[in-house]
Amino acid sequence: MKKSNKIVATLLALGMVSTSMTSLAADDIKIFVDDKQLECPVNPIIENERTLVPMRAIFEALGAKVDWNGETRTVTATRGDDVMKITIDSNELFKNDESIALDVPAKIVDDSTLVPVRAVSESFDAKVSWNGETQSVIIVTDNQPTETVAPSEEPKSTEEPTATEKPAKKSNISDEDLETLKGQKDIIRYQFEQQYLPNYVFENKSSMYKNMMDIQTFGDLMFDQWDKLVKTKVIEIQVDSKTEYNMSEIMKEYNDDLDAYYDDILADAELDAESMFTGATAVESDSGVRYGIVVFKDADSMVECKMLGVAATKDGKVRYFTAENDIMTTTSWFFCEVTDTKRIDIGVFDKADEATDLQVFTNYMASVVEKDNK
Structure with missing residues (x-):
């Protein structure tokens, strides 16, 4: 996204949290x-x-x-x-x-x-x-109609939306493939939050501390990973598409800039980092642990996370945390840790406003990491 000036939160006083899971x-x-x-x-x-x-x-x-x-x-x-x-x-x-x-x-x-x-x-x-x-x-299920019209109701208009309601598509991808991409939003988010990003963090743990030296570096790194995952999904859709894409002609339009071509598709689908994230933050504690957090603009479905956090130390140790929804509550975030082998529920905290939630999430990360580093 390279828009890391949209930042909130600092590392606050450490607090302890415990919970019993049964x-x-x-x-x-x-x-x-x-x-x-x-x-x-x-x-x-x-x-x-x-x-x-x-x-x-x-x-x-x-x-x-x-x-x-x-x-x-x-x-x-x-x-x-x-x-x-x-x-x-x-x-x-x-x-x-x-x-x-x-x-x-x-x-x-x-x-x-x-x-x-x-x-x-x-x-x-x-x-x-x-x-x-x-x-x-x-x-x-996907077989269940989401809306029906009773016989006594007036049928809804079948007219095409006006230009103000539906901006014209500017990228070179078929309408059908664009809708397929939009329909995969929840799956892409889940994969990014629970698999793709933690795998990236653990595979690059030796360089994460260096890459968290400031907000701009950390934010750009995380948002680039999001873009890479979504672009991979676009390519998969195009490979399986009924539409034949003449990439030679398309690249002429984009001066052989493949990234710019896919950037336009992500923007049209509202799946680019600019559309998905509020911003990022990166701070360092007195003990030398660096913490980085990215914040989604929304987390409306029960499978979505609001915040993703990384903690890194000079000696190459990294940990990855999430604040996520669950079907059992609409008023709390679940604070979890994802390792390279499993996902662990650590605690729960009440939803408030974004700035407060980010402060609490940062505190929870620090309370776990600093305690274990003693």
Whole structure:
């Protein structure tokens, strides 16, 4: 984004936080799929604030065929061209061989296999939300219409939006491919937050301390990683597209500047760093630990993070933290750490305004890192 002058927050006084994470039976929790309550052979459970439900019940409700391999303890769910695999006690889910990190692993309880409802539902492109008042998980599949018109209602206008409502597309990509890219926004964000960026941080841990010397350097580095991931998705879409792209002709328009071409596509899809992020901050504590945080403009869905944080030391140690939503609450951020092997829930803090949330998140990072460095 290279707009790191949009910065808030400094490192505040350190504070300690502790929380107890347990597995609880969720007798009163109801699961609805397209407005139909799911009948479960065993009750869902809550583990580390995540809801797990019987695998066969949820997959069949999502229209998937389920197979179980007792030797490898792996569930395979197939729907159309999509194949999802999840292994008991593994923190990974594979959709069409692409790895997706899980908040909690699948597990066996009372001879029944339970899987995390959010991850498996969204692996089949379903939308998941939480109703705290009714203690219900609401799942809407991609087969469910989002809007209907009653016979007595006037039909809505089918006229094209005016230029002020829908700016003309300026980049050289088909409308169909642009809409496909926009539709992948949640998946791209989840991959960036939970896999792509932490992997980058751990793979480049020896240079992270140097790259966090100031806000501009750190911010540009993080936002460049976002752009690289989204551009990779654009290329994948174009490879599989019905549209034939004459890159030789396109590059003539862009004076052989491939990055500029894809920058325009990201801007049209509102998936460029300028559209996605408020800014970044980078500070150093008295003990010499450097902290860097990037802040998203919004975190509207339950799978999205608001803040991503990195802590780095001179000796090449790095740690990666998130402040993220969860289906169990709409009023709090979950403070989590992502390592190179797993994701850990550490605590919860109440949502306030962006500046306050950033201060608390910075404090939580420091409280964990400085304590462990003593």
